[in-house]
Amino acid sequence: MKKLCLLALCAFSTPIFAQTNSLKSEVIRKADSLKNQVIIWRRDFHEHPELGNHELRTAAVIAKHLQSLGLEVKTGIATTGVVGILRGAYPGPVVALRSEMDALPVTERTPVAFASKVKTSYMGQEVGVMHACGHDTHMAMLMAVAEILTSIKGELHGTVKFIFQPAEEGLPPGEKGGAEQMVKEGVLENPKVDVIFGQHIISYIPTGTLVYRPGGEMAAVNGFHIVIKGKSSHGAMPWFGIDPIVVSAQIINNLQTIVSRNINISENPAVVTIGAIKGGNRGNIIPDSVEMDGTLRSFTDADKKMLWDKLNLIVTNTAGMQGATARVTRGNSYPVTYNNPELAAKMLPTLQQTAGAANVSIGPPVTGAEDFSFYQEKVPGLFFFLGGMPKGGDPKTTPANHSPDFFIDESGFTLGVKALCNLTLDYMAANSK
Numbered sequence: 459m460k461k462l463c464l465l466a467l468c469a470f471s472t473p474i475f476a477q478t479n480s481l482k483s484e485v486i487r488k489a490d491s492l493k494n495q496v497i498i499w500r501r502d503f504h505e506h507p508e509l510g511n512h513e514l515r516t517a518a519v520i521a522k523h524l525q526s527l528g529l530e531v532k533t534g535i536a537t538t539g540v541v542g543i544l545r546g547a548y549p550g551p552v553v554a555l556r557s558e559m560d561a562l563p564v565t566e567r568t569p570v571a572f573a574s575k576v577k578t579s580y581m582g583q584e585v586g587v588m589h590a591c592g593h594d595t596h597m598a599m600l601m602a603v604a605e606i607l608t609s610i611k612g613e614l615h616g617t618v619k620f621i622f623q624p625a626e627e628g629l630p631p632g633e634k635g636g637a638e639q640m641v642k643e644g645v646l647e648n649p650k651v652d653v654i655f656g657q658h659i660i661s662y663i664p665t666g667t668l669v670y671r672p673g674g675e676m677a678a679v680n681g682f683h684i685v686i687k688g689k690s691s692h693g694a695m696p697w698f699g700i701d702p703i704v705v706s707a708q709i710i711n712n713l714q715t716i717v718s719r720n721i722n723i724s725e726n727p728a729v730v731t732i733g734a735i736k737g738g739n740r741g742n743i744i745p746d747s748v749e750m751d752g753t754l755r756s757f758t759d760a761d762k763k764m765l766w767d768k769l770n771l772i773v774t775n776t777a778g779m780q781g782a783t784a785r786v787t788r789g790n791s792y793p794v795t796y797n798n799p800e801l802a803a804k805m806l807p808t809l810q811q812t813a814g815a816a817n818v819s820i821g822p823p824v825t826g827a828e829d830f831s832f833y834q835e836k837v838p839g840l841f842f843f844l845g846g847m848p849k850g851g852d853p854k855t856t857p858a859n860h861s862p863d864f865f866i867d868e869s870g871f872t873l874g875v876k877a878l879c880n881l882t883l884d885y886m887a888a889n890s891k
Contacts, residue, residue: 478887481610485879488606489872496598496871501572503594507561507587509580510625511635513538516559516597520622523601527608529620536639540622542604543649546614550890553882554619554646554654554837555603556637556830557596558626564588567862581630590864592659592846597622599657599874606879615890617649618882626829628681628790637829646836652889653801654839655881656830657874661861662853663845665870668813668877669821670842672802674794677729677755678762679827681789684709684750684773686737688782693742700781702748703737709750709776709784710735716768721761728765729755729825755825757794793831798838805840808884812877826859840881844874 499519508516517538524531524542532541538559565586566574576587589595604620625635646654663669686706691699713730721728730752737748754765770786777784809818821843830841846866847856857863 478883489875492602499598505572510560511537513559538624542620544618547612548615550616551652552617554651556621556656557600558593561589564590591859602875603878616886637832656841659844659846662856665867667817667845672799674757676795676824678794679792680754686748686784690746699744705782706748726757792827795828795831801838
């Protein structure tokens, strides 16, 4: 790794890179001056969250800001997506920077003054809406990055695409959106993107630190829906029916053997989870059917296929043994979030220079998923984690992302702004003629 870092630094040793070092001093100054504005933007987004494909107010705020900077702005991509294009004064690569815009159907419990009080309907239920995963912070930081890089566009060797994406958290059945739809609608074309960078704030990583992983960083995901058909009867006379609730319990237990007996967990983690089960409405009635929803997580194509095949085999055969039938349908599916190893090695000196070498580390594989992976399927990409836990916090007790108590230390935002700016400048320096 040290040798790769030295090679990367040598690649940057050009007149353009000398100019870039000067620009970085300007980035530091401007990022520090925008610290309070980033917090203002973040709190506004946090107080007015919107679910995926419904980010109308959010998109309008972002588009207005990008237009005020004089950028080329495109709206309505993948329903509500916004893209700003900054063309530097000199030819060079096209660098894309991405932020998500959507919030989650979570009712907020944090005691902050700007806590969300928004409620809406989701999947037929009234729910609270909250930026419980930090997308509000990502948008605010990328808006600052756009402002900073625009202010030095006369020195830029290349083009920057600022991608503000809806619906990263997934959508109800039947809807399209997110990164996959953005790619289908040409967000990586005209001009063609050469590389993409993204970051994600994490509540249990200390503020002031950056974490990344070359190769498979976050898991591939396959959502699934199971319908078990039995035969209804009186709860006091189960021999007249076929109990789908008992079948569902057997299926859930049997599914746990997929990972424990088929995955070499010393090489790659994997997860099989049933997160929702619905069946019946009275204690003395055996229902006709039970429905279950779950998720599969894996880090290789072979494991992803094996999990899906084993799931189908276990579900259908377990149901058949009891005289019931079962059907599995595929839900949302994301590829592995894969950091191009060569790109990660080349950009590591940038992250270390920005945060301090002691504050940059390689993390373990994360079984959460990110649709940033759809961009990485098309172009080399680097996705890294930004610390958001207050200093002195305990990662074991800190409320995690997606929690109603999710809390972020706002003092860490400036590091995220500087990191995206510096990655852009250094990549341009290393890939411009």
